[in-house]
Amino acid sequence: xxxxxxxxxxxxxxxxxxTKIFSGASTTYGAEPNTQACExxxxxxxxxxxxxxxxxxxxxxFGLAVxxxxxxRSVFARKNxxxxxxxxxxxxxxxxxxxxxxGAVTIQVPAVGKNAAYxxxxxxxxxxxxxxxxxxxxxxxxxxxxxxxxxxxxxxxxIVTEPDMRSAAEAVAYAKKLHELVQWIGICDGNMQEGSxxxxxxxxxxxxxxxxxxxxxxxxxxxxxxxxxxxxEYETRWQIExxxxxxxIQQATVLFNPDTGETRAMRSKxxxxxxxxxxxxxxxxxxxxxxxxxxxxxxxxxLPEAMKLRFExxxxxxxxxxxxxxxxxxxxxxxxxxxxxxxxxxxxxxWVMGAISAKLNAEEKSLAESPVSSVSLASLLKRIADNTISxxxxxxVFEAMWNGEGEVDAIIDAKGLKQVSDTGAIEAIIDEVLAxxxxxxxxxxxxxxxxxxxxxxxxMKASKGKANPAxxxxxxxxxxxx
Amino acid sequence: MINSSxxxxxxxxxxxxxxxxxxxxxxxxxxxxxxxxINAYISLDHDRTLAQAKAADVRIAAGNATALTxxxxxxxxxxxxxxxxxxxxxxxxxxFIAPYDAHxxxxxxxxxxxxxxxxxxxxxxxxxxxxxSYFGGVKNxxxxxxxxxxxxxxxxxxxxxxxxxxATGTDTGGSIRQPASxxxxxxxxxxxxVVSRYGMIAFASSLDQAGPMAKSAEDCAxxxxxxxxxxxxxSTSLNREKEDYTRDLNKPLQGLxxxxxxxxxxxxxxxxxxxxxxxxxxxxxxxxxxxxxxSLPHSSLSIPVYYVLxxxxxxxxxxxxxxxxxxxxxxxxxxLMDMYCKSRAEGFGAEVKRRILIGTYVLSAGYYDAYxxxxxxxxxxIAQDFEEAFKKCDVIMGPTAPSTAFKAGQKADDPVAMYLExxxxxxxxxxxxxxxxxxxxxxxxxxxxxxxxxxxIIGNYFDEARMLNVAHQYQQVTDWHxxxxxxxxxxxxx
Numbered sequence: 001x002x003x004x005x006x007x008x009x010x011x012x013x014x015x016x017x018x019t020k021i022f023s024g025a026s027t028t029y030g031a032e033p034n035t036q037a038c039e040x041x042x043x044x045x046x047x048x049x050x051x052x053x054x055x056x057x058x059x060x061x062f063g064l065a066v067x068x069x070x071x072x073r074s075v076f077a078r079k080n081x082x083x084x085x086x087x088x089x090x091x092x093x094x095x096x097x098x099x100x101x102x103g104a105v106t107i108q109v110p111a112v113g114k115n116a117a118y119x120x121x122x123x124x125x126x127x128x129x130x131x132x133x134x135x136x137x138x139x140x141x142x143x144x145x146x147x148x149x150x151x152x153x154x155x156x157x158x159i160v161t162e163p164d165m166r167s168a169a170e171a172v173a174y175a176k177k178l179h180e181l182v183q184w185i186g187i188c189d190g191n192m193q194e195g196s197x198x199x200x201x202x203x204x205x206x207x208x209x210x211x212x213x214x215x216x217x218x219x220x221x222x223x224x225x226x227x228x229x230x231x232x233e234y235e236t237r238w239q240i241e242x243x244x245x246x247x248x249i250q251q252a253t254v255l256f257n258p259d260t261g262e263t264r265a266m267r268s269k270x271x272x273x274x275x276x277x278x279x280x281x282x283x284x285x286x287x288x289x290x291x292x293x294x295x296x297x298x299x300x301x302x303l304p305e306a307m308k309l310r311f312e313x314x315x316x317x318x319x320x321x322x323x324x325x326x327x328x329x330x331x332x333x334x335x336x337x338x339x340x341x342x343x344x345x346x347x348x349x350x351w352v353m354g355a356i357s358a359k360l361n362a363e364e365k366s367l368a369e370s371p372v373s374s375v376s377l378a379s380l381l382k383r384i385a386d387n388t389i390s391x392x393x394x395x396x397v398f399e400a401m402w403n404g405e406g407e408v409d410a411i412i413d414a415k416g417l418k419q420v421s422d423t424g425a426i427e428a429i430i431d432e433v434l435a436x437x438x439x440x441x442x443x444x445x446x447x448x449x450x451x452x453x454x455x456x457x458x459x460m461k462a463s464k465g466k467a468n469p470a471x472x473x474x475x476x477x478x479x480x481x482x
Numbered sequence: 483m484i485n486s487s488x489x490x491x492x493x494x495x496x497x498x499x500x501x502x503x504x505x506x507x508x509x510x511x512x513x514x515x516x517x518x519x520i521n522a523y524i525s526l527d528h529d530r531t532l533a534q535a536k537a538a539d540v541r542i543a544a545g546n547a548t549a550l551t552x553x554x555x556x557x558x559x560x561x562x563x564x565x566x567x568x569x570x571x572x573x574x575x576x577x578f579i580a581p582y583d584a585h586x587x588x589x590x591x592x593x594x595x596x597x598x599x600x601x602x603x604x605x606x607x608x609x610x611x612x613x614x615s616y617f618g619g620v621k622n623x624x625x626x627x628x629x630x631x632x633x634x635x636x637x638x639x640x641x642x643x644x645x646x647x648x649a650t651g652t653d654t655g656g657s658i659r660q661p662a663s664x665x666x667x668x669x670x671x672x673x674x675x676v677v678s679r680y681g682m683i684a685f686a687s688s689l690d691q692a693g694p695m696a697k698s699a700e701d702c703a704x705x706x707x708x709x710x711x712x713x714x715x716x717s718t719s720l721n722r723e724k725e726d727y728t729r730d731l732n733k734p735l736q737g738l739x740x741x742x743x744x745x746x747x748x749x750x751x752x753x754x755x756x757x758x759x760x761x762x763x764x765x766x767x768x769x770x771x772x773x774x775x776x777s778l779p780h781s782s783l784s785i786p787v788y789y790v791l792x793x794x795x796x797x798x799x800x801x802x803x804x805x806x807x808x809x810x811x812x813x814x815x816x817x818l819m820d821m822y823c824k825s826r827a828e829g830f831g832a833e834v835k836r837r838i839l840i841g842t843y844v845l846s847a848g849y850y851d852a853y854x855x856x857x858x859x860x861x862x863x864i865a866q867d868f869e870e871a872f873k874k875c876d877v878i879m880g881p882t883a884p885s886t887a888f889k890a891g892q893k894a895d896d897p898v899a900m901y902l903e904x905x906x907x908x909x910x911x912x913x914x915x916x917x918x919x920x921x922x923x924x925x926x927x928x929x930x931x932x933x934x935x936x937x938x939i940i941g942n943y944f945d946e947a948r949m950l951n952v953a954h955q956y957q958q959v960t961d962w963h964x965x966x967x968x969x970x971x972x973x974x975x976x
Contacts, residue, residue, distance in 0.1 A: 041580050043802045045732050046562045046584055046681040047576065080797050080845070082822055089801020147806065276845035278854060281688035281795055284719050 001244075002208040006216075007171045007201060008163035011178055012156045013305045014132065014196040015058040021155035022049030022092060029194050033148035035135065040133075041152045043087035046283050051076075054431045055155040058187035059099045059129050060288060060296040061176045062157055065185050066124050066305055068103025071294060074128075076283045081277040084147050085134035092429035093158075094128035095277040100157075100287060100388055101126055105181065106305065107173040108323055123162040129286075130156050151195075157187070163202065163213065170231035172225050177197055181223075184304060192223045199223075203232060204249070213216045214239070215249040219256055219263055228238040296307040307332055317347035323423060324353050330367045331357075334374045340441045341378030348381060371400050379408045393417040420467045423475065426459075429467065430475050433458045444480060454474070483508060484644040485966060488553060488701045491647060494794050495542055495552045502542065502552030505647075506596050509554045513599065513645050520621045522639040524559045525567045525600040534596045541594050545780060549855035551594030556646035558637050559600035560607060561692075562716045563587045569730035570683045571615040571633075574803045574822070574829035584681020585663025585713045586650060586692050590733040593708045598646050602636025605655055605831045606800065607685040607951055609633050610903035613835040613894045614788045618880035621890075625965040628887040631661030631903070637695050638665040644966060648696035648705055652682060654689045654906025656787055656882075659919035662695060663882035666921045668953060669695045673943050675720035677688040678713030684799040686792035687718075687976060693930040698963050699920065699953035706946060722944070724727040730951040739951065741875030746906055752885040758923030758935040759881050762956070768953055773931050774875050778867040784909040785901055785965045790844050790857035791912075796834075797841025803829060834898065864915045865913040868940075877952055878940040881906055882919040886933035905940055916955045921962035922951045934962070 002411060020027055023040035040047045065069040077095035085203035103124040111117040134152035138145050159178065165171045179197055189196050201223045204214035222228045234256075239249055254263040302310075304326040317404055326332045331352065338348040356377065360370060360439035372380075380397055381388050389412055391399060401410045419424060434441055437458060444451035459472045483491075483500070494500045510528055517523050531554070557630060562568045562580035564587075569575045583591065590597065605613040612620040612635025615756035620635040622628040623643035631641040634651030638661030641649050647764035651658040653671035656745075662669030670693045677692040684690060694705030707728040713719045742763065747756070767773060805811035805825030812824030823969035830838070884905055893899040922937035941949040957963050 042807055043682040044577070044580075044808070045568065045570065045583065045802070046580075046679075048680050050717050080798050080801060082801065082804060084804075084806050084818065085808060088800060089804055120868050200924070212564075215709075274843065276798070276850075277799070278794060278845055278850070281718075282687075377811045417807060 003205045003243075004208040005166060005168075005232075005242045006163045006204050006206060006214075007165035007167075008172060008201070009161045009171060010200040011027040011133075011159045011161060011175070012198045013178075014201075014209060015055050015157055015187055016189055017052055017058065017155050019052055020153035021052050021055045021056075021129065022293075023155055025153065027154050028334055029191075030152055034150060037134075037149035037152065041087065041149050043089075049280070051283060051286065052155060054285065055129055056099070056288070057296055058155070059127065059157055061157070061185045061187050061300060062098040062127055062456065063103065064204055064293070064297055065181055066100075066103030067100035068124060068127070068148055070152065071097060071101060072288055073097065074099040074288075075323070076129075076286065076288045078280045079230070079279045081273045083133065084145070085136050085149070087134065087149060090349070091133065092280055092283070093129060093130035097285075098126040098128035099288070100128070100212065104176070105126075105168065105177055107177045109167075109170055109173045112169055116433040117277055120164075120170060120173075122164045122170075125160045127159040127164050129227055130158055132156050147323050148274060151303055163204075168229045168236070171201060171232055172229050175228060176225060178212070180328055185301065187208075191225055195223060197223075199228060199230060201228060201355055203235045203239065205236060205243065215251050217249065217252045217254050217265070218262075219254050219370060220266065227256055227258050229272050230258075230261050230406040231263055238263065250394055280327050301329065304329075313401045315339070315349070317345065317349055317380075319458045321349050321353065325349060334367050334370075335372035338378045338381070341375045343381035346384060347384065348378070351377060351381065355395070359402055364424070371404055372398070374405065376401060383408055385414065387419055388412065389419055390465070390467050390469065392465070395417065416466070418466065419468045421465055421471055423471065426463075426467055426471050427479075428474070429462050430459055433462055434479060452480070485697070485964070487698060488550065488648060488696070491783060492547070492549055492551075493771050494899065495941060496547065500536040502538040502554075502596060503532060505552065506531060506554045506598070506876070509598055512643075515698065516643055516645060519626070519719060520623060520639050520641065520643055520645070522620055522645055523556070523727075524569055524571070524602050524615075524617045524636065527566065527599070528779055530565065531596060531598055531747045538594045538596055539628060547592045548620050548708075550590070550701065550708055552596060553709045554596040554598040555590055556589065556598045556601045556637055556640045556649035557590075557610075558634050558650050558652060559603055560652050560683045561587050561600075561650065562683070563597060563600070566597070566600055566736055568683070569617065570607070571605040571617060572831070572834070573616040574826075576616065576810065578808055580681075582641050582681065585678035585715065587683065589708050589711070595708070598826050601634070601640055601649060604633035604635065604657075605834050606683070606796070607633040607652060607654055607690075608796070608833050608837055610656065610660055610889070610900050611890070612636065612661075613890065614831055614837055616831060619890055622887045623822050624666065624933055625887065626970075627889055627925065628933070629664070631887065633657040634661050634669075634695060637666070638662060641665065641667045641695050641697065642967060643969060646681065648694060648701050648703045650705075650709070651695045651809055651892075652685075652692045652693060653907075653911065654685050654792060655727050655911050656694050656904040659907050659917055659936065660883045660903055661835035662919035663938075664887040664926075664934065666936070666962070666965065666967075667695065667697055667935025667958075668699050668702050668860050668918065669693065669912065670706065670918045670946065670950070671916060672706065672710060672946055673720075674911075675718050676722075676916075676944070676946070677709045677717040678719045680713055680715040680719075684795075686795040687794060687799060691911070698957055699918075699950045700728065700731055700957075702918075703947075703950045704743040706950075710946075719740050724948060727947050727950055731954040732949045733951050733955075733957050734770065735952065736768065737764070738769075738877065739774055739875040740766055740771045741774050741776040741871050741878040743871070743878060743880055746880035750848075750926075751881055752922065753884070754925035755881050755885055755935050758936055759924065761881060762920075762922035762937045762960075764971055765956060765960065766952075769959065774850075776871040776874055776878065778788060778864075778871060778909065780860060780863045780867050781909050784864060784912060785807075785863065785905060787857045787860045788904070788908045789901060790853045791861065793837040793841035793851040795841070797838045799846065799962060800834065800838055805829070808937065811838050812959075819823055833897070861912045864962045868909075868913045868915060868942075872942045875951060876942075877945070880938050880940075882936035882938040883907075886925050886927065910940055914947050915943060918948060918953055919950050920956060921965070922960075923962055924934070
């Protein structure tokens with residue numbers, strides 16, 4: 001039987017606010033345990049939550065970015081359960097009425113093997129605001145568990161998709177797209193190591209061609225795309241094998257173990273909590289007006305989709321190039337700055353996606369850390385465009401710029417890479433070459449086309465690579481009467 | 483002096499007839515003498531209290547006293563007060579010293595009032611007799627064999643026994659008004675959202691509201707001037723302009739339309755209570771009020787609705803007492819679940835556990851719609867009843883409690899009988915309206931003791947100033963509010 005995997009994602013994105021979602025405590029990561037836990041964070045008797053407006057702005061931004069319904073009225077609810085890192089014994093979340101309703105994102109699924117790359121729309125079911133829990137710390141004190149409540153109350157936007165994905169590759173493409181989008185609109189720092197972007201993946205399988213969804217298992221807290229890919233692939237295989245062996249799938253929450261590459265059930269549905277959701281009486285319903293949306297819209301950057309289309313029409317880039325350049329906001333920004341500084345768009349696109357990206361990848365650097373700024377790259381591209389240097393020479397200049405040897409013109413001078421475009425000088429070189437290679441000239445005249453290229457090579461060599469190749473061709477043709 | 487109004491005390495302080503330290507010491511002496519018997523206070527800290535009194539004297543001398551500077555106020559032990567043990571009447575918080583001040587405490591501090599101590603209360607404000615307190619029952623100063631009402635029973639006994647100049651209380655279903663009725667003084671539960679709940683330990687968040695408990699409407703007005711006001715730390719606090727609650731005290735009542743809900747006089751009311759209430763209403767007629775019969779058709783549903791919603795909220799509000807960060811933790815346990823179970827089993831009393839169980843049940847999957855949602859719908863109907871009624875009248879009057887103070891132990895084992903104590907008060911909380919209890923006479927008990935009866939005055943939203951006016955005018959022509967119990971001389975005193 002042929003099986004089909006059905007995948008939906010729930011992603012917790014930590015919002016980039018200075019203070020917590022319901023208190024004034026700082027959200028900075030990595031502070032000494034419990035130094036960022038105010039009376040609200042530790043849930044002292046009598047404390048009350050007050051909603052951070054900045055967190056709401058983040059939610060609106062996300063809603064606008066995925067073209068979603070933004071609820072004029074949404075409600076905070078209490079999700080009740082006991083856990084040591086949950087100081088109130090309930091999490092303030094949104095349940096029946098979330099702030100962001102249905103929306104969608106378009107993903108680019110890369111080519112794998114003989115399958116070509118393709119686009120797909122993934123529907124967003126909802127996104128809701130909630131507070132993060134603290135952390136249990138094991139081993140800090142012998143024989144005891146500690147609780148660090150610095151993270152308790154950090155604002156999260158939980159983004160839930162429809163079960164629209166049909167492969168690990170699609171799920172990863174969606175996660176990457178979402179990861180980029182939340183950074184693009186500035187609501188999340190995207191730091192997966194620090195837990196700013198965590199994915200829960202719901203996986204089920206069904207016979208291909210059937211409608212009914214299989215029983216799902218939820219893989220919790222995946223914090224890398226690599227693990228996500230591995231976990232989904234393992235889970236899918238496991239479910240198919242279980243069913244093919246005559247077993248059944250029990251609804252469960254599972255954890256992925258990166259060391260073994262396996263998923264393992266954490267708790268079954270029977271053990272699941274009844275969270276006893278009810279509207280939080282300490283908070284008023286969240287009301288968002290059209291004016292609020294307009295105000296936030298004005299703060300929104302151009303979105304990747306719009307920018308991609310603009311790159312195609314304004315700069316004549318291919319859809320693929322435009323998509324690649326808009327894969328991240330900093331890459332797109334770097335490209336735009338390069339063009340704004342006077343470079344031509346197509347070579348700029350090629351260099352940004354080529355040399356710059358290759359260097360950054362090799363050295364595991366971000367664009368912000370690039371030793372060659374967009375302005376410097378533009379000055380290099382201008383020297384190619386105005387024939388000061390050849391493309392080949394440009395590669396050497398770029399290498400030197402990357403290594404911090406100075407600005408473009410200084411490097412060209414220092415390395416003597418300036419292209420010779422003086423016709424007199426080129427004619428003199430070619431005369432010498434023709435005189436010294438009479439045999440080749442004869443061969444050319446006898447009809448051997450290849451001899452021409454050999455003569456060009458000789459001329460370039462004689463000029464130490466500095467002659468303008470186009471001019472060499474031209475002059476040589478004239479002299480040979482070709 | 484112990485019977486003096488807050489206004490008189492402020493004048494005496496201003497005129498240097500007495501210092502705040504002397505006044506405070508007077509009350510502390512009475513507390514030392516009577517509290518061992520009455521048990522109105524859970525926590526006392528004479529040094530801290532007297533230090534505040536000294537500071538108040540400095541402020542008075544400097545000439546920037548407020549109406550309450552130097553006045554000793556008893557604080558219900560539900561308000562977090564920095565450095566004070568704040569127990570909420572529970573073993574769970576027996577050793578909890580609050581590291582911060584509730585908004586109400588801050589307001590009194592800013593006014594220069596003196597915190598006389600933390601008063602006894604039903605555990606987590608759940609009770610109508612003060613008998614659920616982990617720190618023992620409180621005696622009704624009118625008859626030591628009887629309860630003071632609850633949950634603000636300690637504050638009530640302290641006001642009635644003149645163990646403070648005035649006190650604070652909180653009212654979720656009647657916890658200010660019912661004890662005010664049973665102990666014979668004036669208590670006001672303001673409109674929901676008028677007094678910040680920040681730092682007030684939550685029982686049922688959508689119903690809890692703090693208010694004054696004092697010897698007269700005028701005293702309550704002066705207390706309200708300190709307690710009320712917007713606080714951005716409470717999202718349900720209403721951002722309104724500051725009011726002077728004394729502004730209308732002296733307005734005549736000519737033409738006042740008094741609504742009398744027929745349901746309040748039909749059901750459950752004890753004849754001994756009914757009589758003084760009817761006389762009080764007659765008095766209002768004499769003062770120029772017009773009586774209008776009204777109906778609150780859904781009021782009979784108040785108690786069932788309340789005992790779904792309040793426990794639901796409470797079950798969640800009390801989840802934080804898990805033994806992890808503060809409060810009681812069992813001394814021995816095998817694992818996390820065992821620690822939770824033992825800590826909570828040991829830390830909470832029977833009534834609190836009962837309500838946590840009810841609340842957990844009504845919020846459970848499969849029951850939520852039938853209980854919680856249904857109760858919310860009826861809650862809206864109850865509020866609409868009042869909305870309709872206030873189209874016809876300015877204030878609503880009726881009894882505060884179905885009967886006078888009952889004997890300690892009489893209802894302690896019958897939760898439903900206890901819940902019926904709040905028959906007339908609960909609807910007001912469900913609607914979020916302001917309500918008062920005003921002394922309206924006495925009924926004589928079987929053993930011949932006079933027991934106070936309270937008249938309830940219910941106002942429209944934000945009509946506290948008018949209600950205080952209505953109560954004050956009555957107190958100008960009656961002296962029920964001025965009567966104080968004769969306390970037996972404490973043992974060992976001369």
